[in-house]
Every structure is written in structure tokens, then in C-alpha cells.
Amino acid sequence: MAVFTEVGFDEADALVQRLGLGPLRELRGIEGGIENTNYFATTASGEFVLTLFERLGAEQLPYYLCLMKHLAARGLPVPEPVADPAVAPPDGHALSIPANAPCELLHTVAGKPAAIVQRLQGKSELAPTAPHCAELGRLLARMHIAARDFPRIQPNLRGLHWWNDTAPVVLPYLEAPQAGLLRSELAYQNHIAESSAYAALPRGPVHADLFRDNAMYDTHASADAPRLTGVFDFYFAGTDTWLFDIAVCLNDWAIDLQSGRHDAARADALLAAYASVRPLTGAERALLPAMLRAAALRFWISRLWDFHLPREASMLKPHDPRHFERVLRERAHAGFELPTGAQPLAA
Ligand SMILES: Nc1ncnc2c1ncn2[C@@H]1O[C@H](COP(=O)(O)OP(=O)(O)OP(=O)(O)O)[C@@H](O)[C@H]1O
Numbered sequence: 001m002a003v004f005t006e007v008g009f010d011e012a013d014a015l016v017q018r019l020g021l022g023p024l025r026e027l028r029g030i031e032g033g034i035e036n037t038n039y040f041a042t043t044a045s046g047e048f049v050l051t052l053f054e055r056l057g058a059e060q061l062p063y064y065l066c067l068m069k070h071l072a073a074r075g076l077p078v079p080e081p082v083a084d085p086a087v088a089p090p091d092g093h094a095l096s097i098p099a100n101a102p103c104e105l106l107h108t109v110a111g112k113p114a115a116i117v118q119r120l121q122g123k124s125e126l127a128p129t130a131p132h133c134a135e136l137g138r139l140l141a142r143m144h145i146a147a148r149d150f151p152r153i154q155p156n157l158r159g160l161h162w163w164n165d166t167a168p169v170v171l172p173y174l175e176a177p178q179a180g181l182l183r184s185e186l187a188y189q190n191h192i193a194e195s196s197a198y199a200a201l202p203r204g205p206v207h208a209d210l211f212r213d214n215a216m217y218d219t220h221a222s223a224d225a226p227r228l229t230g231v232f233d234f235y236f237a238g239t240d241t242w243l244f245d246i247a248v249c250l251n252d253w254a255i256d257l258q259s260g261r262h263d264a265a266r267a268d269a270l271l272a273a274y275a276s277v278r279p280l281t282g283a284e285r286a287l288l289p290a291m292l293r294a295a296a297l298r299f300w301i302s303r304l305w306d307f308h309l310p311r312e313a314s315m316l317k318p319h320d321p322r323h324f325e326r327v328l329r330e331r332a333h334a335g336f337e338l339p340t341g342a343q344p345l346a347a
Pocket residue numbers: 001002030031032033034035036037038049079117118119120121209213214232233235
């Protein structure tokens with residue numbers, strides 16, 4: 001979950017009324033998620049999600065909220081944040097807006113930065129098939145393209161810099177084999193990040209956390225032809241390589257959760273669908289195996305951090321770090337083969 005911060009009905013009611021959403025009818029804490037406090041809020045004008053940001057500060061949040069608004073405005077199924085009518089938005093035609101410029105989408109609740117976004121309909125598919133992965137791959141490519149002219153820039157705050165800073169914090173909790181793997185993989189990723197092939201990767205705003213539980217599917221669609229109703233939780237987004245974003249998705253959507261093993265059919269479906277919208281470049285095909293390792297390392301470190309240095313919260317269930325240790329070992333294994341979907345695409 002979680003509800004780290006309890007929100008009173010009256011305070012939430014005051015906010016939704018100020019935003020012109022009508023009186024609050026129901027406020028319900030959401031189980032699921034480990035980063036922020038989330039509530040479903042039903043008002044006279046519909047269903048919304050109220051999020052209180054527990055770690056992120058008001059200086060980082062405008063990037064995420066404005067990115068969601070930018071994508072929603074381009075017709076992508078992303079929850080649109082609700083603006084405060086009393087705050088003027090920045091000039092929408094500016095080519096470059098500082099990441100932390102004031103934002104009409106950011107509010108304050110219980111002393112914390114907060115947002116209200118539309119509630120997506122549908123349900124997460126926690127056992128995705130190849131057609132689910134294809135839907136996701138197409139949408140991911142469309143998001144990358146639609147975000148190219150997003151005018152704010154903010155690095156992925158859970159990128160290499162954070163891995164280098166956080167590894168020493170979690171290393172004292174690890175047994176020797178795990179510590180060795182973490183150190184060697186970090187050295188490998190620092191080496192990759194300095195290569196010319198890495199510098200050649202196309203980049204832009206990316207979601208960077210698009211796991212199965214951050215996407216919704218139409219519950220009425222047939223199993224053969226699933227339909228995505230939307231993707232959410234952009235609060236780890238940032239400017240990074242598109243390939244890293246693809247690798248994050250492959251490591252969750254195309255993995256057997258028990259063993260951490262790669263599922264070729266689902267990976268091929270995701271990559272082929274992605275490439276039908278935006279073909280991978282030569283540099284991307286070359287670095288996919290390294291980025292799969294990078295994406296596994298990122299979530300291994302964050303899960304170790306959450307597990308060994310937990311925060312207080314009602315309903316908090318930390319994720320199992322061993323899963324991404326297994327995924328990383330699989331990805332780093334010498335015999336790993338590039339998914340066939342990554343091979344035949346035009347440069
Ligand atoms: N816009 C939305 N529409 C519908 N449901 C949502 C929406 N945002 C969040 N939820 C629900 O709330 C749950 C928790 O949200 P979320 O995954 O964003 O948690 P978090 O703690 O912010 O992030 P994380 O996934 O990084 O732990 C989701 O699993 C989903 O059920």
C-alpha cells in the first residue's frame with residue numbers, strides 16, 4: 001500500500017471543492033503501492049485518485065504531473081491531473097520550462113505535496129499473455145514519441161547516480177555472494193554508461209516503472225484481444241534512454257515471476273509491437289542485453305533499500321528483493337540470447 005499519512009474527510013472535501021469537482025462523497029485508502037499515500041475519492045463529478053507524495057518534494061513533482069497532462073492532451077490513456085483554477089499555468093508554448101517551475105497541478109494536503117488525477121477504469125493484468133504485452137509495447141512507443149516535445153527536463157532520479165549512492169547503504173545487509181554481484185554489476189553499468197554506444201541511444205521522458213501493476217485493461221475485452229485502458233504512476237519518470245524504459249517493461253512483463261526466467265514469446269510480442277510504432281536503432285539492439293541488466297539492478301537496489309530500511313506505514317508490503325537478484329543473474333548469464341523481436345528491425 002499504502003496510507004503513510006491519514007487524510008481527514010473534511011480536508012479532502014475542501015480540496016475537491018476548490019478544484020471544482022463538487023462535494024466529496026467517499027474517501028477510501030488504497031491498498032497497493034509502496035511509495036505514496038493513495039486514496040480513491042468519489043465526488044459529484046466522478047472518480048479520482050488523491051496522492052500524497054511521501055518522498056518527492058514540490059520541486060520534483062511538476063515534471064511528473066505536467067508530463068501526465070502533456071501525454072493525456074495528446075490522446076494517450078494517462079490519468080489527467082486536475083488543475084487548481086486559481087493558479088496560472090506556465091506558458092504552454094515555451095520550448096523549455098525549468099523542471100520545477102510552479103505548477104497548477106500540484107496541491108497541498110496534510111502538509112504534504114499532493115495531486116488529484118482521474119481514476120482509470122479497468123483492472124491490472126497480473127498474469128499477462130503475449131497479446132497483453134503487445135498492447136503495452138505499442139503504447140510505450142507511442143508515449144516515447146508523444147513526449148519528445150515535452151518542455152521540462154529532469155533526470156531519472158533512480159538512475160545510475162542513485163544506484164552508486166545507494167549501493168553502499170544496502171551492501172552491509174548482504175551476504176558475500178550478493179555483495180559481490182552488486183559490486184560487479186555496478187562496475188559494469190558504470191562502464192557501459194561511459195561508452196559511445198550508450199551515448200548514441202535515443203532518449204527523452206520515460207516512465208521508468210511501467211510494471212504490470214501500473215497498467216489497466218478493459219475487463220470486458222476478450223482474452224485474445226485485450227485492450228489497455230491506461231497506464232499510471234509516473235512518479236519515477238525522468239529523462240533517460242528509451243531503451244532503459246523498454247528493458248524495465250521486459251523485466252516485468254516478460255518474466256516468469258517464480259524463477260525470474262525470460263519468457264521469449266511475451267518479450268517478442270512486446271518488442272515487435274513497440275517496433276511497429278518506432279523501430280529500434282542499431283545502438284539499441286546492441287545494448288538491449290546491458291540495459292536489461294541495468295533495469296534489473298535498479299529494482300534490486302530499490303527493493304533492498306525498501307526492505308532493509310523500511311518506512312512506517314499502515315498496509316505497507318515491501319516487495320521481495322530476491323526476485324530482482326534472480327532476474328539480474330539470469331540477464332547477466334553468458335548464454336543469454338537477445339529476444340528475436342529485437343533482431344530483424346530496420347535501423
Ligand atoms: N489513476 C489511477 N486510476 C485507477 N487506479 C489507480 C490510479 N492510481 C493509482 N491507482 C490504484 O492505486 C494503487 C496504488 O497506486 P500506485 O501504484 O501509484 O502506488 P504508489 O505507492 O504511488 O507507487 P508504486 O507502484 O511505485 O509502489 C494501484 O495499484 C491502483 O490500484
